[in-house]
Amino acid sequence: MRVAYNEQMTELADSLGEMAGLAGAAMERATQSLLQADLTLAEQVIGEHDKITELSALCEERAFALLALQAPVAGDLRSVVSGIQIVADIDRMGALALHVAKIARRRHPNHVLPEEVNGYFAEMGRIAVSIGAAAKEVLETRDPERAARLREEDEAMDDLHRHLFNVQMDREWKHGVAAAVDITLLGRFYERFADHAVEVGRRVIFLVTGQLPAEDGSVTAKRADDLTTYPE
Amino acid sequence: MRVAYNEQMTELADSLGEMAGLAGAAMERATQSLLQADLTLAEQVIGEHDKITELSALCEERAFALLALQAPVAGDLRSVVSGIQIVADIDRMGALALHVAKIARRRHPNHVLPEEVNGYFAEMGRIAVSIGAAAKEVLETRDPERAARLREEDEAMDDLHRHLFNVQMDREWKHGVAAAVDITLLGRFYERFADHAVEVGRRVIFLVTGQLPAEDGSVTAKRADDLTTYPE
Numbered sequence: 001m002r003v004a005y006n007e008q009m010t011e012l013a014d015s016l017g018e019m020a021g022l023a024g025a026a027m028e029r030a031t032q033s034l035l036q037a038d039l040t041l042a043e044q045v046i047g048e049h050d051k052i053t054e055l056s057a058l059c060e061e062r063a064f065a066l067l068a069l070q071a072p073v074a075g076d077l078r079s080v081v082s083g084i085q086i087v088a089d090i091d092r093m094g095a096l097a098l099h100v101a102k103i104a105r106r107r108h109p110n111h112v113l114p115e116e117v118n119g120y121f122a123e124m125g126r127i128a129v130s131i132g133a134a135a136k137e138v139l140e141t142r143d144p145e146r147a148a149r150l151r152e153e154d155e156a157m158d159d160l161h162r163h164l165f166n167v168q169m170d171r172e173w174k175h176g177v178a179a180a181v182d183i184t185l186l187g188r189f190y191e192r193f194a195d196h197a198v199e200v201g202r203r204v205i206f207l208v209t210g211q212l213p214a215e216d217g218s219v220t221a222k223r224a225d226d227l228t229t230y231p232e
Numbered sequence: 233m234r235v236a237y238n239e240q241m242t243e244l245a246d247s248l249g250e251m252a253g254l255a256g257a258a259m260e261r262a263t264q265s266l267l268q269a270d271l272t273l274a275e276q277v278i279g280e281h282d283k284i285t286e287l288s289a290l291c292e293e294r295a296f297a298l299l300a301l302q303a304p305v306a307g308d309l310r311s312v313v314s315g316i317q318i319v320a321d322i323d324r325m326g327a328l329a330l331h332v333a334k335i336a337r338r339r340h341p342n343h344v345l346p347e348e349v350n351g352y353f354a355e356m357g358r359i360a361v362s363i364g365a366a367a368k369e370v371l372e373t374r375d376p377e378r379a380a381r382l383r384e385e386d387e388a389m390d391d392l393h394r395h396l397f398n399v400q401m402d403r404e405w406k407h408g409v410a411a412a413v414d415i416t417l418l419g420r421f422y423e424r425f426a427d428h429a430v431e432v433g434r435r436v437i438f439l440v441t442g443q444l445p446a447e448d449g450s451v452t453a454k455r456a457d458d459l460t461t462y463p464e
Binding site: 057060063064067068071073077078081084085088165168169173176177178180181184185188212 | 289292295296299300303305309310313316317320397400401405408409410412413416417420444
């Protein structure tokens, strides 16, 4: 019974790490498909998205079964409850990568991005992949210090996001409204991807320490500020 | 003990319903502030947002305490686990209303919306308030049929969202890129608000029936489609 229990706890943790890996890989390919108008990569992200949603359902089932059959306590209970919350964040990360790939596919063979903003998305993509890998690492190592540092990468993403708005608001913008709409959505998708990775880190800090970082209340507000303080 | 237990289950359910009510009220005021460039209403939404994040933390604590101290089983366990997932959706609904209010405040005394798209946001706001009230009702009545019907209202929202893209993509669009960026974000916020309400409905169906609607896997994909099938 204990063995089965420990195996079940390990399976849940492994599935979450695997999901984070898939979401990060999806965003990496989606970014390449966006930057290079690579239809094959976009189709791969879209075709493989079901793997993430299936793992998401599997994680929820495993967490529920643990609560129902094993009634874990203390740190184990925090792990399972956090797991239920983390799976929702990783599921969204996968969905956001899917959104990016679908925009790349829709515009193919054209490039979605004007040359002028390519560099922003190359860097936002790099940060997204890095923060996704960090979220996976944090799920595996449960290192609260590393988890707390996810916020720094998120701040770099938010800075880029604000600069991107700057570029679009510039009177010199010559790429029209359709490109602006795509870029606005894409910028939002990358920013949210990083937000969800930070949230995974917060949940890991809770499951390790029993304390949810103060951001619990202010995360929402902070995100709103990140989003809405882009230069006029 | 049983009494305390039943009281705790009721408190959790009541807090979730209260949160849904606050998120719906916030979106109603945020929409008014957007349509009428009403700074007072925008400030009210922004100032009262902490109530939602505080209730969100309270709901999580109550759910965790129930699991830790009462080890609920069967339907009660589904209620608590679903509650943990539902609180995250309602928290996001509140954050999306906050985003709308902040955009209205940023542009004040100017109107964010060109006359041409006012009607779209009046209707998206009406649907958001209606679907938010329906989510609250479903949390209180736990009526799975009503919960399933949330999807119909979401489809009306998605249709409006697509039409809004149409209007922006029109060659006749004369309102510039800054307005297009605001409108793209606002449209996304209303669409996501409704998505989260549908997700609340799905979780209520699970807690009542023990079956998560088939959308579990396809919701993400469906959302991606909603978002990305807007006319070119």
